[in-house]
Amino acid sequence: MTRALSFFNDKRVRGVIYQAAVLLGLVGLIVYFVRNASENMMKAGIASGFDFLWRTSGIEVPFVLTGYTQQDDILALFWAGVANTMLVTVIAIVLATLLGFVVGIARLSSHWLLSTLAGAYIEFVRNIPLLFFVLFWYFGVIAALPAPRASISLFGVAFLNNRGLTIPLPDAPANFRWALLAILVSWLAQWVVARWARRRKERTGRDAPVFTIGLVLVILVPILVVTYASLTTRWDVPALRGFNYRGGFVVIPEFVALLAALVTYTAGFIAEIVRGGIQAIPHGQTEAASALGLRPGPILRLVTIPQAMRIMIPPMTNQYLNVLKNSSFGAAIAYPDVVSLFMGSALNNTGQAIEIIAMTLAVYLVIGLAVSAFMNWYNARIALVTR
Amino acid sequence: MSPAAPALTLWRQRLFGSPLTGLVTLALAFCLAWVAIPLIRWALIDATWVGTTRNDCAPGGACWVFxxxxxxxxxxxxxPPDERWRVNLAAILFVVAGAAIAFAPQRLRLRLGLAALVALPLLGIWLLAGGLGLRPxxxxxxxxxxxxxxxxxxxxxxxxxxxxxxxxxxxxxxxxxxxxxxxxxxxxxxxxxxxxxxxxxxxxxxxxxxxxxxxxxxxxxxxxxxxxxxxxxxxxxxxxxxxxxxxxxxxxxxxxxxxxxxxxxxxxxxxxxxxxxxxxxxxxxxxxxxxxxxxxxxxxxxxxxxxxxxxxxxxxxxxxxxxxxxxxxxxxxxxxxxxxxxxxxxxx
Known part of the structure; x- marks a missing residue:
């Protein structure tokens, strides 16, 4: 009796029993759900399996990057949706980071009016739902733009109207491929130079003008190459014919509205991260750096920013993943992202809810896990090495 | 010296302390006026507050009649408008219960909170959805x-x-x-x-x-x-x-x-x-x-x-x-x- 009691009082035995019970309950629940689902699907006559992916989709998509057409299969529709999601996510991340840094630094400015206005902006966007901004930009701003005939002309080459943004498209993209290659090569060269300079400095203590070289390689070369490419290419500039613009590439209004909403909203959160990151650096750090004779520029570049980055990177990653997830808000204004194309249109056509939901969620989970893994690696690399 | 004077100096220092500060202030003030003045005119000055239909609205301003x-x-x-009192009652109940828990003596607070946690959500659903004597x-x-x-x-x-x-x-x-x-x-x-x-x-x-x-x-x-x-x-x-x-x-x-x-x-x-x-x-x-x-x-x-x-x-x-x-x-x-x-x- 006492032995049996002490057996069940053993912490390890109890742990095993608890865990077995929880696992059993969970498996039972899942089996119960799966059985209900298969029964319900049988009754409703819904097929299962992934065969539907190779059926012709027949769904028209107004904004395609992958070359998808109505005659392609549903899998191609899925990839078209993923491409659209990625496009708006990447552009929104870049623009929101820029705007967020500007607002965050303005918030820290010693200029009273500047920092107050930045603060007002942050408090404004953070306390309003993102869906509000999406609808506002789409139905409030873009819909209120003039018709194509009275478009707002941007330098005579791009035209903004209530049917979207019409931008010129190069006729021969070959030059741009070379330009892209040249940019990648020059960025690689900068990486090699920086590595070499660091090694040499560790060995000999001599400085190399890495910053100046970097300025040339990272910024000047791309600008020159792109300028050259765009000057030597013939451009398909949009022109007004009848009631709308012909030629060029039409960025649909849904994209413009979703991008504007994502950028303005996310910038408010990034600004707070930037402010927090910079404020977290103890004042003694900058004082010590200037006591060592560093000028304000190098102090910012060598002392403040590297330390602030370390604090900012984890929340920043979170924000970037939020942008990815929030790009699905486009479904509310029918921007053809993966949620609205696949979980909306394709699901309506095929009725295969479980497969389609699983694939859609997998897109976000896979990207999320990949980004988290990369960020963990990066974080470990730049983390403070103690002892 | 009036008491306002130090404040005035402080503000002058803040906004026009140096040429650059002054320039930034002017530029920002210009932007602010460019955004805020039309907004205030639209929302307050040119807005229509009383009326019943769209025809009562003045053009150019907000139509709060809507x-x-x-x-x-x-x-x-x-x-249903006749039943809206139920929503109000539910809201009042939640607020009163919240205040009662917040101001209750420490020893009662936990018991009161748990009771409210069980009773209020059910009561709320009953009030809103109806049934049991209320119109569904x-x-x-x-x-x-x-x-x-x-x-x-x-x-x-x-x-x-x-x-x-x-x-x-x-x-x-x-x-x-x-x-x-x-x-x-x-x-x-x-x-x-x-x-x-x-x-x-x-x-x-x-x-x-x-x-x-x-x-x-x-x-x-x-x-x-x-x-x-x-x-x-x-x-x-x-x-x-x-x-x-x-x-x-x-x-x-x-x-x-x-x-x-x-x-x-x-x-x-x-x-x-x-x-x-x-x-x-x-x-x-x-x-x-x-x-x-x-x-x-x-x-x-x-x-x-x-x-x-x-x-x-x-x-x-x-x-x-x-x-x-x-x-x-x-x-x-x-x-x-x-x-x-x-x-x-x-x-x-």
Whole structure:
């Protein structure tokens, strides 16, 4: 009796029993759900399996990057949706980071009016739902733009109207491929130079003008190459014919509205991260750096920013993943992202809810896990090495 | 010297202390005037406040007549006007109960809180949905601000207990429980909320036994509740990790078992630490309730959006957005101030 009691009082035995019970309950629940689902699907006559992916989709998509057409299969529709999601996510991340840094630094400015206005902006966007901004930009701003005939002309080459943004498209993209290659090569060269300079400095203590070289390689070369490419290419500039613009590439209004909403909203959160990151650096750090004779520029570049980055990177990653997830808000204004194309249109056509939901969620989970893994690696690399 | 003079000098110093400062001030003031003056003229000076139809509205200004005419819908959706007192009563009950718990003597507070936690949600559903002597009102007719508040409260009734459970699970020494908690939390945090609302509305009827119809609104609330539970779990985990390990060790040394140590020693302190973070998650929840729009449930933003289609009130986009946006902003701003207040008052 006492032995049996002490057996069940053993912490390890109890742990095993608890865990077995929880696992059993969970498996039972899942089996119960799966059985209900298969029964319900049988009754409703819904097929299962992934065969539907190779059926012709027949769904028209107004904004395609992958070359998808109505005659392609549903899998191609899925990839078209993923491409659209990625496009708006990447552009929104870049623009929101820029705007967020500007607002965050303005918030820290010693200029009273500047920092107050930045603060007002942050408090404004953070306390309003993102869906509000999406609808506002789409139905409030873009819909209120003039018709194509009275478009707002941007330098005579791009035209903004209530049917979207019409931008010129190069006729021969070959030059741009070379330009892209040249940019990648020059960025690689900068990486090699920086590595070499660091090694040499560790060995000999001599400085190399890495910053100046970097300025040339990272910024000047791309600008020159792109300028050259765009000057030597013939451009398909949009022109007004009848009631709308012909030629060029039409960025649909849904994209413009979703991008504007994502950028303005996310910038408010990034600004707070930037402010927090910079404020977290103890004042003694900058004082010590200037006591060592560093000028304000190098102090910012060598002392403040590297330390602030370390604090900012984890929340920043979170924000970037939020942008990815929030790009699905486009479904509310029918921007053809993966949620609205696949979980909306394709699901309506095929009725295969479980497969389609699983694939859609997998897109976000896979990207999320990949980004988290990369960020963990990066974080470990730049983390403070103690002892 | 008048008392205003030092203040004036201070402001001159702040805004025009150096040539560069002055230049920035002028540029910003110009931008501000460029945005704010037309806005104020539109919203206040040129606006129409009284009237009954669209014809009463002056051109060029905001037409707040529109908001007045539709105020009932913005607040209650399509809830039958004769029954709206029930919504008001439910709201008053929640507020009074909250105040009673907050001001109750310490020894009664826990019991009162638990009683309210069990009784109020049921009472609220009864008042809103009807039945048992009250006229039934289908959830299809609910809408507006009332629905925003309803979804926020009921989703957090799912999210907070689940979140606490999974936060404890993630800290558990038992590997299987820890793994299940981590998978639950990371899964729901990794997927977009809009997809979860779709998922809940499509999958919940599928995985329940045939014949059990589950209400459209209930599906959305359950879906939101699960996602927010994962975020709440992370907020609670912050509090659990901030608590010194000595607290649990001391409780165990005094002979308390896991549940007693957790319930009496660890959680009360950890929850107090994570209250600001949990409030922030609640703010996110309030903002995310707007997403029920995608399954055609019309909360405040949805009603505002739907009102744009009214042929009698064409072109009221800006008024509808300004009104609904202001209400969201006031709610979220007040909550975030409160969260910041508890955070700073603790630090002192």
């Amino acid at each position: 908001v007045r005419a539709r105020f009932g819908q913005f607040m209650y959706g399509f809830y 009102v289908e959830t299809r007719e609910w809408g507006g601000l009332m629905l925003t508040v309803f979804i926020s409260i009921y989703a957090s009734l799912i999210a907070i207990p689940l979140g606490i459970a999974f936060a404890l699970g993630r800290q558990s020494e038992l590997p299987v429980i820890r793994l299940i908690s981590v998978i639950f939390i990371e899964f729901w945090r990794g997927v977009p909320i809009i997809a979860v609302i779709f998922l809940a509305s499509l999958l919940l009827p599928l995985i329940l036994p045939g014949g059990i119809g589950i209400d459209r609104l209930a599906r959305a609330v359950i879906g939101l509740g699960f996602v927010i539970a994962a975020y709440m779990a992370e907020a609670v985990r912050g509090g659990l990790q901030a608590l010194p390990a000595g607290q649990r060790e001391a409780a165990t040394a005094l002979g308390l078992n896991y549940w007693k140590a957790t319930g009496l020693i660890v959680l009360p302190q950890a929850l107090r630490i994570s209250l600001p973070a949990m409030t922030n998650e609640f703010i996110a929840l309030v903002k995310n309730t707007t997403l029920v729009l995608v399954v055609s449930i019309l909360d405040l933003l949805g009603i505002a959006q739907a009102s744009l289609a009214d042929p009698n009130w064409v072109g009221m986009n800006m008024e509808a957005y300004a009104f609904s946006g202001t209400i969201y902003w006031l709610i979220c701003f007040a909550l975030s101030r409160w969260s910041r207040h508890i955070e700073t008052s603790r630090r002192r």
